[in-house]
Amino acid sequence: MKTLITQSLLLAVLTLGPTIGAQAQTTVADAIAKLREAQNYSWTKTTETPGAPFSVALVSGKAAKDGYAIQDSKADGNSLQVVAKAGRAVAKVGAEWKAAAKLGSGKGKASANLSELVVSRTPADELQALAAKLVSPQQEADGSWGGKLDDAEATSIMSGFLKHRAPMPNMKISSASGSLRVWVKDGLPQKYVLTTSGSISLPFGSKKLTRTVTVTISEIGSATVEIPAAAKEKLEAAAP
Secondary structure, eight states, X not given: OHHHHHHHHHHXXXXXXXXXXXXXXXXXXXXXXXHXXXXXXXXXXXXXXXXXXXXXXXXXXXXXXXSOEEEEEEETTEEEEEEEETTEEEEEETTEEEEGGGSOOOOSHHHHHHHXXXXXXXXXXXXXXXXXXXXXXXXXXXXXXXXXXXXXXXXXXXXXXHHHHOSSTTOOEEEEEEXXXXXXXXXXXXXEEEEEEEEXXXXXXXXXXXXXXXXXXXXXXXXXXXXXXXXXXXXXXXXO
């Protein structure tokens, strides 16, 4: 009898597995689509890297349905601001807005923060890209939806992060892994947590680095998105 019950439970799990995965994909995809259709929204992004010799600044952003997005960050007294649309970005350097392609590659924490801000995507864009890389998505015990990222995506994320933050050149990431969890309420994503980790090559061996990014989305449909006229003008000038 015990064997029969165990076999029945196993069959139920195997039968429900694909259904749960499909439900998770549909729930997240529908939430992303609904966020993309919102007139506007705001978000904050925190990045934690325990044990790393650096910290990453808090980022706040706002996006509008017309495609414009503005993100702000401040660390060590340095205020950074980036405006983006349709894959193009401009950053405020001093009192002047400059095209991202003309910023160059400086050194130091402020430069790393700016470089990351320039390539940072809106939650709708980032979630859409990440959701496509989920392996066996499911609903977690806390009500969130998500799962493991494929290893290639985790490696790409960690390599991009290391590109801006590596204290030495030619550092590589190996054994990378990652996961994504999305909290959905009233059909809209409210928060997501992206966790990636990997081993960094060092002259004296290797060190594991874990990066946890938490994005909290708010003011959906009620955010005030104000894009500086000078930034708009610079972006339009850079349009193909």
